[in-house]
Amino acid sequence: xxxxxxxxxxLPFSYFKCRNQKSLNTSDLWLERQVGETEKxxxxxxxxxxxxxxxxxxxxxxxxxxxxxLLFSIAKGDVFGQxxxxxxxxxxxxxxxxVLEGVVMxxxxxxxxxxxxxxPTDKEEVAFKDLDAAIxxxxxxxxxxxxxxxxxxxxxxxxxxxxxxxxxxxxxxVKVLVVGNPANTNCLIAxxxxxxxxxxxxxxxxRLDHNRARSQVAMRCGVPxxxxxxxxxxxxxxxxxxxxxxHCKVNMSGSEVTxxxxxxxxxxxxxxxxxxxxxxxxxxxxxxxxxxxMSAAKAICDHMRDIWSGTHEGEFISMGVYSTGNSYxxxxxxxxxxxxxxxxxxxxxxxxxxxxxxxxxxxxxTAAELVEERDTAVAFLGV
Numbered sequence: 001x002x003x004x005x006x007x008x009x010x011l012p013f014s015y016f017k018c019r020n021q022k023s024l025n026t027s028d029l030w031l032e033r034q035v036g037e038t039e040k041x042x043x044x045x046x047x048x049x050x051x052x053x054x055x056x057x058x059x060x061x062x063x064x065x066x067x068x069x070l071l072f073s074i075a076k077g078d079v080f081g082q083x084x085x086x087x088x089x090x091x092x093x094x095x096x097x098x099v100l101e102g103v104v105m106x107x108x109x110x111x112x113x114x115x116x117x118x119x120p121t122d123k124e125e126v127a128f129k130d131l132d133a134a135i136x137x138x139x140x141x142x143x144x145x146x147x148x149x150x151x152x153x154x155x156x157x158x159x160x161x162x163x164x165x166x167x168x169x170x171x172x173x174v175k176v177l178v179v180g181n182p183a184n185t186n187c188l189i190a191x192x193x194x195x196x197x198x199x200x201x202x203x204x205x206x207r208l209d210h211n212r213a214r215s216q217v218a219m220r221c222g223v224p225x226x227x228x229x230x231x232x233x234x235x236x237x238x239x240x241x242x243x244x245x246x247h248c249k250v251n252m253s254g255s256e257v258t259x260x261x262x263x264x265x266x267x268x269x270x271x272x273x274x275x276x277x278x279x280x281x282x283x284x285x286x287x288x289x290x291x292x293x294m295s296a297a298k299a300i301c302d303h304m305r306d307i308w309s310g311t312h313e314g315e316f317i318s319m320g321v322y323s324t325g326n327s328y329x330x331x332x333x334x335x336x337x338x339x340x341x342x343x344x345x346x347x348x349x350x351x352x353x354x355x356x357x358x359x360x361x362x363x364x365x366t367a368a369e370l371v372e373e374r375d376t377a378v379a380f381l382g383v
Contacts, residue, residue: 188374189377
């Protein structure tokens with residue numbers, strides 16, 4: 001399959017630098033005016049000269065349905081910034097390359113000014129080269145009749161290989177998000193297989209669960225989801241996860257109140273709310289006959305945008321991160337979802353939140369599942 005490289009309007013990247021060097025000739029100035037007018041009509045920033053060097057972003061499983069919902073948002077600047085050019089690397093298995101070619105054509109046809117380069121491939125040594133960000137969406141799905149240990153074994157092989165490729169080819173500063181399920185344990189295997197990259201650079205997606213919890217609270221209160229903050233997803237991205245609203249705040253008519261005071265239904269918050277969030281993925285599959293794609297893509301964007309740009313003051317979000325050194329008694333050497341705050345592309349677990357007995361029991365239950373997954377997977381890994 002041909003590698004595709006595209007600059008919108010065929011602008012060489014040196015063009016974007018030379019604006020600030022006052023070295024534009026007459027034709028450059030004419031071209032700048034044309035680009036500026038186009039940017040103005042389409043509501044995009046007219047100053048292309050301030051753009052940074054492109055960052056290299058990998059999406060695996062790039063021919064799949066989650067990636068199809070994700071790639072446009074990345075390429076148009078919704079994740080890494082409206083002035084950040086992107087080199088997009090798309091990895092999938094060989095039988096999917098023809099489908100991937102169609103995805104590439106659609107990205108080209110979007111005529112996105114930030115998309116400098118598209119590299120579709122089935123080769124890890126190409127896909128993982130000099131990465132700034134890696135979004136690992138592809139994994140082995142559970143098939144009918146497959147035992148959980150067989151699923152773990154298949155995914156250990158995938159994420160061991162991808163972790164080794166990160167270790168060998170990517171920048172040591174690369175930020176890695178694992179989406180493919182079982183996401184927490186796949187993330188741990190990738191991190192263990194990339195010993196030269198800090199484990200703090202690896203995270204897994206529980207932002208979809210976080211967004212689901214936030215939305216359920218918002219709908220119950222009759223407010224936009226933006227008025228709900230500091231829900232927490234503890235633990236595994238599975239049906240044992242614990243959606244916790246004991247620290248959640250809801251803005252009701254301009255005043256922040258606790259989630260329990262806003263909803264005034266403790267039985268719902270400790271019962272149906274939790275099971276609804278835990279089982280939401282299964283409910284989507286039952287209705288669509290397909291797994292979540294649009295909402296998963298949105299959650300990936302939220303997760304990576306917060307890594308790149310940071311969280312808002314006074315707010316925290318949920319993210320599966322390395323558990324060693326946490327203050328909540330969660331076993332070490334897991335990828336476990338915690339509340340985190342992010343600054344300068346570095347996450348920090350929000351420490352010392354009060355935890356009642358109800359919450360502690362649910363946090364322990366999901367941790368026990370992750371310990372079992374880890375021990376099974378590490379046995380397959382051989383470390």
